[in-house]
Amino acid sequence: MASPxxxxxxxxxxxxxxxxxxxxxxxxxxxxxxEILTREREHRIAPTNVQQKVQDHIEVLGDQIWRRSEEKx
Amino acid sequence: xxxxxxxNPFLNASLRIPARDWPLVEKFTTTQQAQADxxxxxxxxxxxxxxxxxxxxxxxxxxxxxxxxxxxxxxxGTPLSADPWRIxxxxxxxxxxxxxxxxxxxxxxxxQMANEYCATGLPMLLEAMNQSTEPIMVAxxxxxxxxxxxxxxxxx
Amino acid sequence: xxxxxxxxxNFKLLENxxxxxxxxxxxxxxxxxxENGSGKTSLLTALQWxxxxxxxxxxxxVPLSASHWPAGTPCEISVELxxxxxxxxxxxxxxxxxxxxxxxxxxxxxxxxGGKPRRSSEQISLLELTDRGAEVIRAPRQLLEQILxxxxxxxxxxxxxxxxxxxxxxxxxxxxxxQVRDAxxxxxxxxxxEDAINxxxxxQASKRKETGxxxxxxxxxxxxxxxxxTRLEELESKKKEITDALADLTTRHETADRALQExxxxxxxxxxxxxxxxxxxxxAGAQKMLAELSHEHQALLNSEALSWSLMDVRLRAGANVLxxxxxxxxxxxxxxxxxxxxxxxxxxxCGASLAHGTPARQAVEEEIxxxxxxxxxxxxxxRLYHQAEADVADRDVGQFSxxxxxxxxxxxxxxxxxxxxxxxxxxxxxxxxxxxxxxxxIDEKRRNRMSIGSALSQKREQLQQxxxxxxxxxxxxxxxxxxxxxVRKRHNKLRRVNxxxxxxxxxxxxxxxxxxxxxxxxxxxxxxxMDELFRQMIAADTDLPEQMRVxxxxxxxxEFDIVVHAGNRTLNPDHELNGASQRALTFAFIWALTEVxxxxxxxxxDTPLGMMSGYVKRGVxxxxxxxxxxxxxxxxxxxxxxxxxxxxVEDLLDQRAGVVFxxxxxxxxxxxxxxxxxxxxxxxxxxxxxxxxxxCSRLDDATYGLISREEKPCQ
Numbered sequence: 001m002a003s004p005x006x007x008x009x010x011x012x013x014x015x016x017x018x019x020x021x022x023x024x025x026x027x028x029x030x031x032x033x034x035e036i037l038t039r040e041r042e043h044r045i046a047p048t049n050v051q052q053k054v055q056d057h058i059e060v061l062g063d064q065i066w067r068r069s070e071e072k073x
Numbered sequence: 074x075x076x077x078x079x080x081n082p083f084l085n086a087s088l089r090i091p092a093r094d095w096p097l098v099e100k101f102t103t104t105q106q107a108q109a110d111x112x113x114x115x116x117x118x119x120x121x122x123x124x125x126x127x128x129x130x131x132x133x134x135x136x137x138x139x140x141x142x143x144x145x146x147x148x149x150g151t152p153l154s155a156d157p158w159r160i161x162x163x164x165x166x167x168x169x170x171x172x173x174x175x176x177x178x179x180x181x182x183x184x185q186m187a188n189e190y191c192a193t194g195l196p197m198l199l200e201a202m203n204q205s206t207e208p209i210m211v212a213x214x215x216x217x218x219x220x221x222x223x224x225x226x227x228x229x
Numbered sequence: 230x231x232x233x234x235x236x237x238x239n240f241k242l243l244e245n246x247x248x249x250x251x252x253x254x255x256x257x258x259x260x261x262x263x264e265n266g267s268g269k270t271s272l273l274t275a276l277q278w279x280x281x282x283x284x285x286x287x288x289x290x291v292p293l294s295a296s297h298w299p300a301g302t303p304c305e306i307s308v309e310l311x312x313x314x315x316x317x318x319x320x321x322x323x324x325x326x327x328x329x330x331x332x333x334x335x336x337x338x339x340x341x342x343g344g345k346p347r348r349s350s351e352q353i354s355l356l357e358l359t360d361r362g363a364e365v366i367r368a369p370r371q372l373l374e375q376i377l378x379x380x381x382x383x384x385x386x387x388x389x390x391x392x393x394x395x396x397x398x399x400x401x402x403x404x405x406x407x408q409v410r411d412a413x414x415x416x417x418x419x420x421x422x423e424d425a426i427n428x429x430x431x432x433q434a435s436k437r438k439e440t441g442x443x444x445x446x447x448x449x450x451x452x453x454x455x456x457x458x459t460r461l462e463e464l465e466s467k468k469k470e471i472t473d474a475l476a477d478l479t480t481r482h483e484t485a486d487r488a489l490q491e492x493x494x495x496x497x498x499x500x501x502x503x504x505x506x507x508x509x510x511x512x513a514g515a516q517k518m519l520a521e522l523s524h525e526h527q528a529l530l531n532s533e534a535l536s537w538s539l540m541d542v543r544l545r546a547g548a549n550v551l552x553x554x555x556x557x558x559x560x561x562x563x564x565x566x567x568x569x570x571x572x573x574x575x576x577x578x579c580g581a582s583l584a585h586g587t588p589a590r591q592a593v594e595e596e597i598x599x600x601x602x603x604x605x606x607x608x609x610x611x612r613l614y615h616q617a618e619a620d621v622a623d624r625d626v627g628q629f630s631x632x633x634x635x636x637x638x639x640x641x642x643x644x645x646x647x648x649x650x651x652x653x654x655x656x657x658x659x660x661x662x663x664x665x666x667x668x669x670x671i672d673e674k675r676r677n678r679m680s681i682g683s684a685l686s687q688k689r690e691q692l693q694q695x696x697x698x699x700x701x702x703x704x705x706x707x708x709x710x711x712x713x714x715x716v717r718k719r720h721n722k723l724r725r726v727n728x729x730x731x732x733x734x735x736x737x738x739x740x741x742x743x744x745x746x747x748x749x750x751x752x753x754x755x756x757x758x759m760d761e762l763f764r765q766m767i768a769a770d771t772d773l774p775e776q777m778r779v780x781x782x783x784x785x786x787x788e789f790d791i792v793v794h795a796g797n798r799t800l801n802p803d804h805e806l807n808g809a810s811q812r813a814l815t816f817a818f819i820w821a822l823t824e825v826x827x828x829x830x831x832x833x834x835d836t837p838l839g840m841m842s843g844y845v846k847r848g849v850x851x852x853x854x855x856x857x858x859x860x861x862x863x864x865x866x867x868x869x870x871x872x873x874x875x876x877x878v879e880d881l882l883d884q885r886a887g888v889v890f891x892x893x894x895x896x897x898x899x900x901x902x903x904x905x906x907x908x909x910x911x912x913x914x915x916x917x918x919x920x921x922x923x924x925c926s927r928l929d930d931a932t933y934g935l936i937s938r939e940e941k942p943c944q
Binding site for chain 3: 006007010011013014015017018019021029032033036037040041042043044045046050051054055057058059061062063064065066069070
């Protein structure tokens with residue numbers, strides 16, 4: 001597989017270009033994307049319910065966005 | 074030499090060849106076959122072939138007499154005018170052979186003499202040409218052999 | 230990943246073989262010298278099997294045990310591998326680097342019956358060696374896949390001949406593009422990212438559905454977004470199909486065109502027609518000359534020169550007679566003018582009167598009449614004399630030389646006959662060539678090319694249409710999305726779901742961006758590095774044909790084609806490179822992949838230098854064995870080389886190889902010393918690339934200048 005370093009650096013660059021939803025969003029997004037890719041790699045070795053896991057990660061991130069926006073409101 | 078400078082005294086003479094040779098004379102002259110290939114028909118006019126025969130006969134040093142009915146008259150002396158040198162040569166030949174210039178007063182005799190020399194040489198040339206597919210080459214070699222001999226030997 | 234050592238047991242003829250690898254940073258090369266049939270391929274396969282198991286086997290029906298192993302008898306086969314691995318992990322957004330040491334052992338028991346192997350389940354154990362001792366790794370396959378994915382094994386474990394698959398005329402262009410794309414994808418983890426993108430899109434779709442449950446505009450717009458997204462995916466998929474088909478058609482068109490050009494070349498009709506016209510002209514010229522010469526020849530037979538040449542003696546005799554007459558004063562006659570003068574003077578020369586009526590006058594007048602009568606004759610004689618004199622003079626200076634003229638004509642005729650014959654021969658040859666042009670074949674090839682060309686045009690039109698559709702649907706989707714997002718924002722119930730949709734969109738945009746970056750930027754980097762490496766390798770090749778020396782580089786197109794550049798032209802490496810350059814290009818590609826990916830793993834190559842001549846061989850070896858620079862990670866390269874491959878590059882191996890040893894098949898036919906063994910096996914000796922011993926000595930060692938490592942003679 002590729003050097004994770006390569007992918008990680010690319011993810012970092014892309015995350016830096018995304019609209020900041022809340023403080024620390026960039027790091028949170030980076031972690032979420034990295035986790036999703038890790039789940040995908042695991043799934044390649046041994047089948048898992050990767051769709052659900054991806055959804056879970058996104059829902060967690062989404063909930064953080066929702067809560068922070070509610071707090072602001 | 075210019076034609077007008079030389080008078081043709083042989084206009085009324087008869088150019089003759091042996092009658093038996095006539096078919097081959099026609100074969101090897103272009104008179105009746107204007108588009109003929111020169112390599113196969115080496116002589117243009119009857120007089121040209123007659124002259125070649127005459128030259129060979131003089132080279133052989135023999136005249137051939139024939140009865141009147143064995144001659145074929147193919148023309149009067151008019152064709153000789155086209156090549157004035159022939160008129161000169163006939164006269165010189167006659168004087169040289171007779172060693173007397175008086176012969177020049179008798180053009181008829183000169184031409185008859187020429188006919189008889191031709192009657193000697195012509196058949197030889199015709200036979201040689203008729204045995205080859207390249208008549209011009211054969212004729213050339215036949216004549217060339219005699220030229221060389223003539224120059225070297227100094228005799229005729 | 231860095232190999233330290235391997236131990237192979239009963240894998241083919243590798244009965245009990247220990248293999249160690251150089252871990253010296255300054256000398257990263259491991260050289261395993263082995264002739265053909267000495268276990269190179271087996272070792273390459275064994276290492277891969279050790280890491281990946283059955284997945285690494287090309288053909289599962291081939292036994293792993295040696296052919297001499299008794300049928301029906303279980304054979305325990307194992308590969309043990311000691312290696313290090315450096316991992317990069319992101320924790321709380323920070324990168325962490327850690328190197329760990331592992332011991333891997335894979336074992337299987339095989340029984341061969343009727344030539345077919347039956348193998349037990351593979352037993353695999355993976356231990357991490359820590360300060361606390363050896364720790365068992367519970368999911369060894371998972372870890373191994375993470376360290377060095379099985380998808381990449383053919384990049385890091387290379388058989389010199391099999392590597393040619395990236396440049397192989399046997400494969401279609403789309404197959405080769407797929408191979409190149411797959412290699413890049415695997416190395417850059419693009420497959421994983423693609424899967425992630427698909428899963429995130431499904432999450433998006435499901436969240437949109439949730440918003441649809443609210444009803445009204447939101448539902449309608451959510452449904453539209455879904456439809457358009459699906460439609461767009463279908464169109465993208467169709468576009469890819471058409472693009473691949475277009476690539477194949479383009480290759481076929483190029484092939485058809487090449488075939489047509491070759492057929493036309495064989496019988497270049499235009500050129501032949503020109504030649505024929507030219508030779509006909511020469512023929513006509515020769516024929517004309519010969520016709521003229523023929524007439525000239527004919528004219529010679531009717532010439533004055535011939536007459537002189539045959540009757541020279543008699544003509545001169547005639548001329549001599551006339552000269553005598555001239556010398557005797559007989560010609561020219563001059564009496565008449567004198568007599569006339571005397572009559573006019575009426576006095577004779579003797580003094581007698583010649584007055585009118587005198588008998589003397591009458592006598593003179595009669596004499597004048599007589600003289601006049603013979604004047605005409607005299608004139609003719611005189612004229613003849615002068616003409617004869619002139620002709621004889623000309624004859625004497627060679628003017629009437631008939632045989633020299635004849636000779637000249639004959640020589641000319643011969644020369645022109647020769648020209649004619651040559652022109653005829655050439656005409657016949659050209660006509661034959663024209664006849665040989667298989668018009669039917671050319672027409673067929675032309676039709677074939679036209680038909681493919683027509684299919685190509687149609688395919689291009691289809692592509693244009695689908696690209697247009699993609700653009701239109703993309704635009705519509707963007708518009709509908711915008712409306713949808715607006716409507717969503719306004720709807721309170723959907724705030725949470727909206728936030729999750731936002732999260733999904735952000736994750737998707739990051740993944741898309743990473744994908745583009747990896748594919749675009751890294752493709753460029755791989756292409757650029759491949760270009761550098763390739764140029765370095767072939768720059769030294771003095772055996773390249775002249776036209777190859779204008780190679781300016783190589784690149785990978787955005788469509789994943791590997792192409793070679795020569796000035797303004799692009800060469801097809803399948804057909805327009807020699808074998809050594811093709812191999813160099815393949816290595817350059819693979820090397821570039823591994824370098825750009827930053828993947829640190831051993832590169833094991835079986836017979837890399839086959840088919841290469843001295844300079845290219847040196848260039849390639851220099852590149853692949855060079856130690857890393859200070860900023861680069863450790864590098865490890867293991868090459869399986871024959872004596873022939875080693876020849877002429879021994880000095881380079883002296884510098885770069887940290888470990889060298891030799892493997893020998895005890896049953897090889899050209900060994901100098903006999904091995905005591907009841908069955909063939911592969912044995913190791915410590916001979917390096919310049920040595921031989923009683924184990925590995927071969928009959929042709931002297932050819933390679935090898936020296937003995939020991940004094941022990943053969944038994």
